[in-house]
Amino acid sequence: MHAFGDRWQSLRKPTEKDFFKKAPTPVKVEELRRIGERIAAVPPGFTVHPKIEKLLQDRAAMLRGERGVDWSLAEALAFGSLLCQGHMVRLAGQDSERGTFSQRHCIFHDIETGRKYNAFNFIQEKQADFEVVNSLLSEYAALGYEFGQSLANPGKLTLWEAQFGDFVNSGQVIVDQFITCSAAKWQRYSGLVLLLPHGYEGQGPEHSSGRLERFLQACAQNNIQVCNLTTPAQYFHLLRRQVLRDFRIPLVVMSPKSLLRHPLCVSELKDFQDVGFQEVLDDPNPALKDKAQRIVLCSGKIFYELLEGRQKAKNPDIPILRVEQFYPFNEELYAKLLASYPKAVEIVWCQEGPRNMEGWTFMKEHLAPLLGKHQTLIYVGRAAQASPADSYLHLHLREQKRIVAAALGESH
Missing domain, CATH: 3.40.50.12470 (Rossmann fold)
Structure with missing residues (x-):
């Protein structure tokens, strides 16, 4: 056929x-x-x-x-x-x-x-x-x-x-x-x-x-x-x-x-x-471009928790970028976005799921070649585990709070 x-x-x-x-x-x-x-x-x-x-x-x-x-x-x-x-x-x-x-x-x-x-x-x-x-x-x-x-x-x-x-x-x-x-x-x-x-x-x-x-x-x-x-x-x-x-x-x-x-x-x-579909949504605040030393990339629901956390954070000047399409991976677009934050030295990937699940392994492979010599890729999320999620609500809530704080550079 x-x-x-x-x-x-x-x-x-x-x-x-x-x-x-x-x-x-x-x-x-x-x-x-x-x-x-x-x-x-x-x-x-x-x-x-x-x-x-x-x-x-x-x-x-x-x-x-x-x-x-x-x-x-x-x-x-x-x-x-x-x-x-x-x-x-x-x-x-x-x-x-x-x-x-x-x-x-x-x-x-x-x-x-x-x-x-x-x-x-x-x-x-x-x-x-x-x-x-x-x-x-x-x-x-x-x-x-x-x-x-x-x-x-x-x-x-x-x-x-x-x-x-x-x-x-x-x-x-x-x-x-x-x-x-x-x-x-x-x-x-x-x-x-x-x-x-x-x-x-x-x-x-x-x-x-x-x-x-x-x-x-x-x-x-x-x-x-x-x-x-x-x-x-x-x-x-x-x-x-x-x-x-x-x-x-x-x-x-x-x-x-x-x-x-x-x-x-x-x-x-x-x-x-x-507008049409956008593979990545940049932070809407252009004032962060020239002063951000840490940027956070995430995908899906966790964005809104990070947004809420940033409003309460001691350092609110952390841009949050949203990965809307993982694959096909638009390498040229990501390179331009990273270059638009010239002072950023910490590139954080934040996810809700365990380290061995969700998007970390994929994003690490695709982002690492785009980083400058002065930049470090940091993982923030749950530790690797066999089960995809916590069994108890109180554990879930504790982990979500920790993840948001860690992504925004705050101790918890």
């Missing part, structure tokens, strides 16, 4: 530079508001639960610019905008209609009659179809099926969501045999998106880690994309980028849990219109 036959004829094999080119992901605010209004509309006589009514009211306030846009609305707008551009969207997972954390609610239920309503299929007259499936409790079977879906129709955004990222281990065979290497073995490309809820929040070893380190260990020859995001707008652009480029590579997202409702984890509407 030819790699780019039939439905794949308009696509091609990417070069390394292709991954760092900007894709046409921004959408005008007026269009976002139109889509947002349509996906919140229910038919006459349709009665939603009062909590859903509150959710819709909150989203309306976000679309009016009265509140920041949260993660679930950003996702809904990404889906809706792609549908309006003719791209089908299919989302499957063990609790994907509602969302594991009761954040999505992309299917409305009439509490009087039990009738279901999929507003995504009624945005406009001519649009693509939206399909969401609550899959069976077998990650191996469901992930394999969704991989096949992504092969059959590359014009469709196909997503598989784990209930918790930890559960992807039951689908590891599909990851190892197909997702990470089908292009290398058989020239079969896939645009499948894996959403793996990830983050250390005191829920124990089975509900904390999407095993980021396993995906990073498999990264080579531009075979997959691995991301851990910190803003809803970044998520919006990332999802749209997946089908608006002229190539398909699997995307692994360490998706959020507590950030779904974190008051600081919001984006302004202009962020969806004016």
Whole structure:
């Protein structure tokens, strides 16, 4: 079978530079508001639960610019905008209609009659179809099926969501045999998106880690994309980028849990219109460029804990940079960012997970060649351990506090 036959004829094999080119992901605010209004509309006589009514009211306030846009609305707008551009969207997972954390609610239920309503299929007259499936409790079977879906129709955004990222281990065979290497073995490309809820929040070893380190260990020859995001707008652009480029590579997202409702984890509407996806988010304070002697790199949820810690710290002049995309690794961009802090002698990598897990090994390998002779790369995180997370909440909280203090150069 030819790699780019039939439905794949308009696509091609990417070069390394292709991954760092900007894709046409921004959408005008007026269009976002139109889509947002349509996906919140229910038919006459349709009665939603009062909590859903509150959710819709909150989203309306976000679309009016009265509140920041949260993660679930950003996702809904990404889906809706792609549908309006003719791209089908299919989302499957063990609790994907509602969302594991009761954040999505992309299917409305009439509490009087039990009738279901999929507003995504009624945005406009001519649009693509939206399909969401609550899959069976077998990650191996469901992930394999969704991989096949992504092969059959590359014009469709196909997503598989784990209930918790930890559960992807039951689908590891599909990851190892197909997702990470089908292009290398058989020239079969896939645009499948894996959403793996990830983050250390005191829920124990089975509900904390999407095993980021396993995906990073498999990264080579531009075979997959691995991301851990910190803003809803970044998520919006990332999802749209997946089908608006002229190539398909699997995307692994360490998706959020507590950030779904974190008051600081919001984006302004202009962020969806004016900028695209950024592999790294620099500290927004330019005054730190010429005086920072220590910079912290991190990824995902820990950023907001570091942000809070910095506000209380004795030395608040420590820039915090966010790694949004681990792989493909934009070496040129990292070199420029490090050079923009000429006085920095301590380059800290901060993570929540154990030293032998998460991003440390990968980042150490990729950052070390970029450091100057006067610079030292420092690890801050949990010590190496067999289990991905602490079993007791008090231990978790103690470690989180220690990690934040150590990253910011304060004794604890």
